[in-house]
Amino acid sequence: MKRESIREFFRRLAEANPHPTTELEYGSPFQLLVAVVLSAQATDKSVNLATRGLFADAPTPEAIITLGEEGVAAHIRTIGLYRNKARNVVALSHLLLERHRGEVPRDRAALEALPGVGRKTANVVLNTVFGEPVMAVDTHIFRLANRTGLAPGKDVLAVEHALMRRVPKDYLRDAHHWLILHGRYVCTARKPKCGECLVRDLCEYRDKTV
Template sequence: MSNNDQAMNAKTRRLIFERLRAANPDPRTELVYDSTFELLIAVILSAQATDRSVNQATAGLFAEADTPEAMIALGEEGLKRHIRTIGLFNTKARNILKTCEALLANHDGQVPRDRKALEALPGVGRKTANVVLNTAFGEPTMAVDTHIFRVANRTRIAEGKTPLAVERALLSNVPEEFLQDAHHWLILHGRYTCLARKPRCAACLIEDLCEYSDKTAPSPDAN
């Protein structure tokens, strides 16, 4: 790859994020929460579940238990009653209660602003920690889920064979001014436009910049 190719790729990436920012200047997670603790619980629940299903479950859950103490008082069966519509709810319920105990024992009931401390909590992996650090604390992290992994590789914004490789490539390739919001733009783009089975290329605002080799054509009856 020539230096000129590298410069062009950097220019293309910048144009992509300029367009995403222009279309959505203030992107936000679609999870509904009122505190950092609620965000942490919602993200734990969102593993292998849709944000919509999580929001439906947490509407009642957070009305009854919005602190670590209240969650523990709810108990495992009480917690399961609220989240049983979410996949892996048994494991998630146990992890949430253990996490609440750890928050009280080690962090005065507060969600820590530290990756190592977050990842030490039961049910919290790197992706969950990245979401909390970015959304709650304003850290320029990349929470690479299936949507971001697909979009980053498909568009060639940042290629990698593993989520961690894509995360590192994004942190290296995304211009600094876009780092704070990049993971929100990419996840929303993957959720609503760059779909897994059939990307909506005809409706994509970065279609001319994307380097995906198998773009879909508009339907024959499209106006």
């Protein structure tokens, strides 16, 4: 996709949704961190259903530790890999208190040192909490970037680097949210809704649907 098409691509997405944000529900940076850790291989909807009760009972690292692995697991058992995730949530709560006085750090390396936190999760937190212009590439963004010609790449890291180079700087802060939402609801995996797409004429996908 050419530079001028990319700018128009994001101009249209921005016009349609000027203030995009995550669909995960949270009341603090810590709660967002936990929600993103839980969202691995799970939908935001399923995570929200689980965390409403979890955060009501344990909204802070201290409260999560008091609740313990079994208590956390009881709240999130509807989510895949819930036992491993419960273990990670309790462990990262301990490390936040030990290393960061219970605060979520604004540092990629510090975030990735926490149990259950990889590059994508760190990028979501840096972008959503701290407004950092970074790109968290999930399956939706990976598919969309390759399908449309926006930023093709053989793996998620290649796509992330391509997007960081190609997305206009004035759109970069919110680009992650626009792309996830577009991939989740319009440029879907099995049958993209090309007839409803705002950027259909800019997209380089050859097998467009009606």
